[in-house]
Amino acid sequence: MIQRTGQYTLHFPSPPGILSFAAVAGKKEAEGPLGKNFDAVFDDTTLGTDSFEKAESALQGEALLHALKKAGLQPQDLSLLLAGDLLNQCISSTFGLREFGIPFLGLYGACSTMALSLGLAAVLTACGAADRAAAVTSSHFASAERQFRLPLEYGGQRPPTAQWTATASGCVILTRESRPLTVQDVCFGSICDLGITDMNNMGAAMAPAAAQTLTRYLRDTGTFPQDYDAIFTGDLGYVGSQLLMDLMEKEGFSLQQKHHDCGIMLFDRNKQDVHAGGSGCGCSAGVLGSTILPAMQQGTLRNILFMATGALMSPTSSQQGESIPGIAHLIHLSRAENG
Amino acid sequence: MIQRTGQYTLHFPSPPGILSFAAVAGKKEAEGPLGKNFDAVFDDTTLGTDSFEKAESALQGEALLHALKKAGLQPQDLSLLLAGDLLNQCISSTFGLREFGIPFLGLYGACSTMALSLGLAAVLTACGAADRAAAVTSSHFASAERQFRLPLEYGGQRPPTAQWTATASGCVILTRESRPLTVQDVCFGSICDLGITDMNNMGAAMAPAAAQTLTRYLRDTGTFPQDYDAIFTGDLGYVGSQLLMDLMEKEGFSLQQKHHDCGIMLFDRNKQDVHAGGSGCGCSAGVLGSTILPAMQQGTLRNILFMATGALMSPTSSQQGESIPGIAHLIHLSRAENG
Numbered sequence: 001m002i003q004r005t006g007q008y009t010l011h012f013p014s015p016p017g018i019l020s021f022a023a024v025a026g027k028k029e030a031e032g033p034l035g036k037n038f039d040a041v042f043d044d045t046t047l048g049t050d051s052f053e054k055a056e057s058a059l060q061g062e063a064l065l066h067a068l069k070k071a072g073l074q075p076q077d078l079s080l081l082l083a084g085d086l087l088n089q090c091i092s093s094t095f096g097l098r099e100f101g102i103p104f105l106g107l108y109g110a111c112s113t114m115a116l117s118l119g120l121a122a123v124l125t126a127c128g129a130a131d132r133a134a135a136v137t138s139s140h141f142a143s144a145e146r147q148f149r150l151p152l153e154y155g156g157q158r159p160p161t162a163q164w165t166a167t168a169s170g171c172v173i174l175t176r177e178s179r180p181l182t183v184q185d186v187c188f189g190s191i192c193d194l195g196i197t198d199m200n201n202m203g204a205a206m207a208p209a210a211a212q213t214l215t216r217y218l219r220d221t222g223t224f225p226q227d228y229d230a231i232f233t234g235d236l237g238y239v240g241s242q243l244l245m246d247l248m249e250k251e252g253f254s255l256q257q258k259h260h261d262c263g264i265m266l267f268d269r270n271k272q273d274v275h276a277g278g279s280g281c282g283c284s285a286g287v288l289g290s291t292i293l294p295a296m297q298q299g300t301l302r303n304i305l306f307m308a309t310g311a312l313m314s315p316t317s318s319q320q321g322e323s324i325p326g327i328a329h330l331i332h333l334s335r336a337e338n339g
Numbered sequence: 340m341i342q343r344t345g346q347y348t349l350h351f352p353s354p355p356g357i358l359s360f361a362a363v364a365g366k367k368e369a370e371g372p373l374g375k376n377f378d379a380v381f382d383d384t385t386l387g388t389d390s391f392e393k394a395e396s397a398l399q400g401e402a403l404l405h406a407l408k409k410a411g412l413q414p415q416d417l418s419l420l421l422a423g424d425l426l427n428q429c430i431s432s433t434f435g436l437r438e439f440g441i442p443f444l445g446l447y448g449a450c451s452t453m454a455l456s457l458g459l460a461a462v463l464t465a466c467g468a469a470d471r472a473a474a475v476t477s478s479h480f481a482s483a484e485r486q487f488r489l490p491l492e493y494g495g496q497r498p499p500t501a502q503w504t505a506t507a508s509g510c511v512i513l514t515r516e517s518r519p520l521t522v523q524d525v526c527f528g529s530i531c532d533l534g535i536t537d538m539n540n541m542g543a544a545m546a547p548a549a550a551q552t553l554t555r556y557l558r559d560t561g562t563f564p565q566d567y568d569a570i571f572t573g574d575l576g577y578v579g580s581q582l583l584m585d586l587m588e589k590e591g592f593s594l595q596q597k598h599h600d601c602g603i604m605l606f607d608r609n610k611q612d613v614h615a616g617g618s619g620c621g622c623s624a625g626v627l628g629s630t631i632l633p634a635m636q637q638g639t640l641r642n643i644l645f646m647a648t649g650a651l652m653s654p655t656s657s658q659q660g661e662s663i664p665g666i667a668h669l670i671h672l673s674r675a676e677n678g
Contacts, residue, residue, distance in 0.1 A: 001340065001466060001467070002466050002467045002468050003467070004467070004468075008442060010468050050659075051659050053655055053656065053659065054659065080527065084445075084447060086428075087653070087655070088427040088428070088653045088654075088655060089425075089427070089447065089449065089651065089652065089653035089656075090447045090651070091651070091652070091653045091655065091656045091661075094530060094651040094652075094656075094664050095656060095661060095664070097530065098530040098532050098651075098664045101529050101530075102529060103347060103527040103528060103529050104527070104528070104529055104530050104666060105446075105448075105455065105459065105527060106423075106446060106447040106448045106455070106651070106666075107444075107445060107446055107447065108423060108428065108429045108445040108446065108447040109444075109445045110428065116444065116445070120444065120459075123462075123463065123466065123468050124462065126466075127340060127341050127462065127465075127466030127467075127468070128340070128341045128342070128343070128466075129341050129343075129349050129462050129466070147655075188419065188442040188443070188444060189442060189443070190440050190441060190442050190443055191433060191436065191437040191440075191443050193437050312428065312429070312430070312433040312437075312445070313428065313430070313433075314426070314427045314428035314430045315427075316392055316426070316427060316430065316486075317392065317428075317430045317433075317434060320389075320390050320392065320393065322430075322434060325433050325434070325437045327443060327445075
């Protein structure tokens with residue numbers, strides 16, 4: 001039910017199907033180029049709660065509820081829930097999803113979590129461990145800023161390389177059954193650390209991991225970037241995306257006209273002052289659920305790679321002088337020709 | 340390759356084998372009743388590093404290295420590494436394991452992480468996603484105290500219900516191949532929150548989740564506690580263990596003479612001043628790798644349940660008035676009759 005292609009890539013001869021997906025977002029994301037694509041947007045980014053952390057939890061619950069509703073499912077129809085987020089001890093996931101009563105696998109992959117959760121959900125449904133499994137993740141600008149950088153009230157300056165944590169959540173529900181949209185392959189990445197220490201330049205820290213995972217996958221499968229309609233990364237931003245292009249050139253692969261970054265897609269750089277682009281677990285999850293998967297459903301995209309990248313640091317590790325290790329997990333998604 | 344038994348339990352007709360395991364610990368753990376069982380103990384609990392967080396990372400690397408060495412393996416012989424810990428953004432795992440270059444799945448299950456990682460590694464090896472996979476986790480008293488409670492220098496008083504975070508790490512390496520020690524079943528738990536809010540009474544917060552997962556597993560499989568040589572929880576401590584006994588009685592199951600708690604086993608309550616017992620991801624991982632699996636290897640235990648429990652809170656969630664959700668994942672381990 002699961003084959004290995006080369007050293008790192010998992011292939012599904014009977015690929016798990018995408019049953020449903022959803023994405024929800026905050027006010028700033030709603031004002032961006034993809035704003036109209038979300039299932040719900042919240043102008044009040046507290047979502048009526050009394051803290052930003054609780055608001056982020058609420059985003060995850062909303063994303064899951066929308067995905068369940070679109071599939072006509074109840075929570076008990078899911079065998080497993082795979083989720084994670086950026087907050088300490090992953091409390092957005094725990095508190096956002098505790099009411100659902102679904103067996104819960106907690107993950108931590110920083111901003112790579114949407115690909116990590118989706119990849120694991122694909123393996124678990126393909127092998128029969130779950131009939132249906134949901135992958136969920138989130139981020140929130142205000143909860144992330146005060147945990148990783150400075151409280152908003154401080155009014156700190158942001159350098160041009162800094163990315164903007166998206167207030168968003170995305171959810172994908174997979175099934176063992178055949179569906180028009182499927183997960184064909186998964187390539188889980190290794191931790192990659194080239195010694196970047198600037199907490200305000202996450203794109204540069206994550207690009208080498210993205211290049212490593214993408215190179216492994218392309219070599220394992222004997223494919224080239226030109227074989228895909230698009231290669232989406234999330235979230236390298238402007239700085240990291242250029243680095244990825246350069247690193248892939250050195251490996252002999254051109255990403256020209258194939259590469260798109262969720263952090264660049266989510267916001268309008270000229271109008272929205274997000275510096276190097278969007279970031280956060282919710283950024284790639286939100287773009288996947290709002291824009292990429294709908295385009296696949298409509299047939300404008302048929303064969304894509306989705307590769308989410310994470311910076312596996314904490315404020316403590318950075319204060320102790322550590323560099324920022326990156327990781328990237330890759331998912332190959334396709335639409336059946338007759339789908 | 341993977342069957343479902345009842346609603347929640349995963350069964351492996353060709354069970355993944357335990358290839359190797361190891362556990363390392365700090366000075367206090369070495370002075371406890373299981374002290375002689377560890378593969379290595381460190382009297383200097385900084386392990387020669389300049390921070391407790393770096394020391395905890397070093398523990399994970401040591402546990403993995405010992406397990407690899409005992410199996411005669413190199414890091415590249417592992418297809419996947421599954422790891423997590425208690426620190427913010429799981430930095431013990433990231434920094435402790437980044438040098439190994441193995442595809443890495445980051446997990447967060449608080450103190451349930453050893454069962455979460457072992458359960459997922461079992462599924463991933465059983466279904467062919469990995470030929471060999473390692474599950475690793477850790478905790479460190481000093482890094483946990485200053486992150487979750489107070490810096491050691493503060494000299495805060497500990498209430499009698501408080502548990503003592505173990506300085507330890509454990510690692511188990513699984514293989515697709517048949518071995519004398521095997522993982523027979525896995526039951527992933529749901530988040531369970533009965534409204535406990537006392538950060539110094541984690542045992543009480545986790546006991547309902549343990550009761551829920553154990554009840555689900557026993558009902559799914561039609562077995563009783565008496566069918567097993569022992570049922571190990573980690574880490575309910577003295578308070579939570581009594582609660583688990585009471586909750587299971589209400590479900591019609593007596594755990595008399597079958598239940599052992601890793602948090603109670605690790606320390607000598609009379610001599611070591613640990614109040615309600617040990618805790619931390621490294622507690623159950625350390626007891627599993629140092630004591631439970633060796634007893635199975637020697638044949639003194641043949642058929643056991645290992646159920647690690649986690650409290651999925653953060654200081655932030657507690658400060659915001661939230662209760663403490665618990666989770667418990669269960670692993671059924673057995674030794675072949677002719678093993």
